[in-house]
Amino acid sequence: MTPELEIRAVNTKTAASVVDTSSQPLIYAITKNKSYDWHCRLGNASDRVVRKFLQIYVPSFNQKQWTPFVSEHCLVSKSTRRALQAQDEIPQAHPRDLMVTDVIGPISQVDIHGNKYLLTLRDHASTLVFFFPLKSQDQVTSVITNALKLIHNVFHKSVKFIRADNPKEYKENKFNVQLVSMGTQHIFTSPYTPEQNGEAERLNWTLGDTARTMLKASGIPSTFWLYAYKVAAYIHNWIPNTKSRDKTLLELWCGRQPQAQQIHPFGAKAVAHVPIEKRGKLDNRGRICRLIGFQDDSRGFFSGMRGKSQ
Structure with a gap:
């Protein structure tokens, strides 16, 4: 039949x-x-x-x-996903119009301060990056909230949109209420489409490559990976890229020019001055150390002493 x-x-x-x-x-x-x-x-x-x-x-x-x-x-x-369309309705031409965020980790080796995660927050227009170490993912929402508050206090202007993947920590009602109160709208990527947040993913890749290379070249122990990532983000903000053309990212963000004389190779040998309060009459006034970071205001450095986790 x-x-x-x-x-x-x-x-x-x-x-x-x-x-x-x-x-x-x-x-x-x-x-x-x-x-x-x-x-x-x-x-x-x-x-x-x-x-x-x-x-x-x-x-x-x-x-x-x-x-x-x-x-x-x-x-x-033969069903396939629709091609991802540009979100033209979201303003993104000016600094603080749109910021994208992502979490790196957990990183297999805990750093010397007990951190296992890194949170990146990137401005779409200027491509400037903010960088935050985390001991757990529970800190994500509070760190983002504090960062957005700081931006508002400095520039007297709220970030209009923030884009993230779909992890549960971003979906807390309290967090989204706080964003609304600051004038920021939270937009999510579609499920199973990490490429919609590809900007943040590519940034994480770039910072990771830079950090690993600096650790390898300097011979600094891998437990100092947080400092390598921090320097990678610091340098990222101080140099031009194809999008920023002839200006650094920090110039596009706030008009501040780089202080080239303050930038030194990660892991460079240095002499750290020992304050008089921490030395005796016959003690050396300096200690041989390795440079592992820069202060955000460019007025100081972080150093690591041989045999000491500090």
């Missing part, structure tokens, strides 16, 4: 859905639409491929009789 067949197709000329559920022989049901018949014969190939095949190898087929169709089975079996 010939099985029943249900065919669903859409005639694009009439935009009418055609459903045939009648008990018809299999061959008869398929060949009701010759175009669809050849589509099935050729392994559900695309219209373009089927028409090209018929043109070359079946000259008896009249191309004028081609009937456009949409195969429901192809739509279901």
